Amino acid sequence: MEVARVKGNIGKRAPPATADETGGFVAHLARPLPMARPCAKSFLGTSVNIIMGSNVWVEDPQLSWVDGQVTKITGENAEVQTSNGKTVVTTLSKLYPKDMEAPPGGVDDMTKLSYLHEPGVLQNLSARYQLNEIYTYTGNILIAINPFQRLTHLYDSHMMTQYKGAPLGELSPHVFAVADVAFRAMVNEGKSNSILVSGESGAGKTETTKMLMRYLAYLGGRAATEGRTVEQQVLESNPVLEAFGNAKTVRNNNSSRFGKFVEIQFDNKGRISGAAIRTYLLERSRVCQISDPERNYHCFYLLCAAPTEVTEKYKLGKPNTFHYLNQSNCYELVGVNDAYEYLATRRAMDIVGISAQEQDAIFRVVAAILHLGNINFAKGQEIDSSVPKDDKAKFHLKMAAELLMCDAEGLQDALCKRMMITPEEVIKRPLDPQSAAVSRDGLAKTIYSRLFDWIVDKINVSIGQDQASKSLIGVLDIYGFESFKTNSFEQFCINYTNEKLQQHFNQHVFKMEQEEYTKEAIDWSYIEFVDNQDVLDLIEKVLSNYHTSSRSITIFFFLSLGFMFSGMPIFLSSALLVNLDHCSE
The missing domain is CATH 2.30.30 (SH3 type barrels.)
Structure with missing residues (x-):
């Protein structure tokens, strides 16, 4: 499910827009909407007795x-x-009251419902979804549900023409309406805007972001005679970033494993004059660790399906021959031809300004990472030392070094030994096979992360930024809350980001709206909502009683957390105790 927040008045009175207000909110929610709860049975200002x-x-x-x-x-x-x-x-x-007067096919703006609560919202969305109506407004919020099918008629040139300049709410709810409102506010009022795209995996965030960018390129595009290089590069950056930043997950065959903020700059005539892409939180761990039935990043499979002269040059086989890919039994995607996608990615790289020589270097690094993953280790002659396990491991070591343009012996030394630098000397200590494998995986993750950053920087340089531009529209595509069997610091950062977005949502949808009603003495009933401020306080506030110690710092940290926050319902001390036992082993 996704939600879009825009400035405007759809079916209810909205507070006055401010210069720094977010222009749009397209959020694929990872938790239920913060709807009114049945305390005094007040729903959207309506008191109900059951x-x-x-x-x-x-x-x-x-x-x-x-x-x-x-x-x-x-x-x-x-x-x-x-x-x-x-x-x-x-x-x-x-119990929640049911609206007996709600139409069977639902309403296109849920502020028209008598009761705005969770079951009422879900019922309305379900009724519209059955009619292939995937977009619904809630005041100045746009909610979209992934149709899991191609609805090409919703996004063709005729539809873009229909929404161009149309007042918000005049036509059926649509993601184009969100982009159009942001664009018109920028052109007519001189206000830059942002459109936030958020939600759980598989909700359709990536596709929505592409539709938003496509429509903005349509609005800010130049005539064919003027050349359309900038907007073409902006649009073609999507398949390039998807190839290196997207992967198949349990719920989504093309899941973005990074956050992205695209800043599209416009000149004083409303034409696209530049752009900048910023990326966040690339899932580095996926490079060397995947679970069934997921896949690694698309680019690895595209390269394995490349023309024969390419795979022979890099000494590549099928995906199931590489450790970083065969941890899962999923190698192909339904309806996707990796060989074709490899060529399509190369064409997109041409358009965004990545030269043929640079493209070869990029895929050479991708191949090197695959070979790195196949370097297995065995015990060496020294205590706690390691060496390449067999001739196969030595072959992949040689290929990885060749592709990375470094010395094979030096690469082996870096993987099998740990270097400690003191003021007096440099000390090298051997690593056992398990530690050497960890070192190998760490190198692979670092190389891939820096490759991804380099590609983003190259795209930014090629597109170019308009330093003179005073008008811009930003599109934020960020993945939603994550909770796995085993969570890492990546999940913490992702979830913290989403808590901040949820607070932003609450601030604009509930807090500011109700404060405005109170200020203007409008007769209404207070709407209770689920506020996550306590979660943010728990994460952000200073741990006052914590002190460091050379002995068992982690244990003291967890004990301090338990002492300070054990009374908070959202603090799960039992989970920390499991980690505490693990850390003390």
């Missing part, structure tokens, strides 16, 4: 929510006869 015979929504373990009718009330408890034939007993506080 009585015998009331039509309500009640939670269901299979369906999430199911509608029904209250048949009995005893104190704080209620008995509900559901539409699927069940009798449910629950507390009154967990």
Whole structure:
């Protein structure tokens, strides 16, 4: 699911826009929308009393929510006869009123609903989704649900013409409307804007971002006679970054494994004059560790499917012959021809200004990483030392060194030994086979990360920035909350970023709106929402009683956390205790 926030007035009074206000919010939510909770039964300013015979929504373990009718009330408890034939007993506080006047096909702006709560929102989105209506407004928010199919008619040139200059809310909800509002505000009011794209994996963030950029290129494009180099380069940067920054995950065959902020600059006539791309949080661990049925980054498979002269030059075989790829049994994607995509990526690299020589260097490094992963280690003659395991490992060591243009013996020395530099001397100590493998993987991750950064820098240099531009539209594509069986610092950074985005969402959708109502003495009922400020406080505030010690610093850190925050419901001390035991082993 994705949501877009824009300046405008759709079905309800919106607070005045400020110069620094975000121009759009396209967020693929990783948690439920912060909807009103049934405290005093106030939903979007409407007070409701649930009585015998009331039509309500009640939670269901299979369906999430199911509608029904209250048949009995005893104190704080209620008995509900559901539409699927069940009798449910629950507390009154967990029941949500059902809007009996809502149209069967849903409404295109959910502020038209009598009750804006979670089951009401989900029911409305579901009803519209059944009609292939994937976009829905909630005030000045655009919500989109991934259709998991190509709806080409929604994004053709005719549709772009329809939305060009159309007032927000005049036409059906659409991602083009979000981009158009941001563009018009920039041109007419001189205000730069940003469109935020967020949500869980598989929600369609990457495709939405591409649609936004395509529409902005259409609005700010030059006539064919003037040349269209800048906007072409901006659009063609997408397939290049996807090849090196996207991968198949459990939920998404083309999941972005990095965050991206694209800053599109415009001249005083509203034409694209430059652009800059900033990337964040590339998932480095994927380079050397994947799980079934996921894949590594696309570029590895594209290179293995390249023309014969390329694979022979780099001594490459099929993906299942490489350790960094065969940890999963998934090597191909349904409907995707890796050989064709390799050539398409090369063409896109041509357009964004990466020369043929530079392209060869890029894929040479990609091949070197594959060979690095096949260097296995065995015990050496010295204690706790290691050497390449066999002739196969020595072959891959030789190929990796050749492709990286370094000495094979020097590369082996770097992988199998640890260097410690003191003021007096440089000390080299051998690594056991397991530690050497960790060293190998660390090198592979670092090389790939720096290659990715170099590609981004090269694209930025080729496109060029307009230093004189005072108008810009930024598009942020960031992946949503992640929670795996084993989480790392990457997940912490990703989730912290999303908590900040969620707070931004809360600030603009709930806090500022309700403060404006209070300031102007508008008659309304307070809407409660799930505020994540306590989560941010827990992450951001200073740990006052923590002190360092040369002995067991990690243990003291965890104990300090437990002492200070054990009373907070969001703090899970049991999870830390597991890590504490692990760290003390």
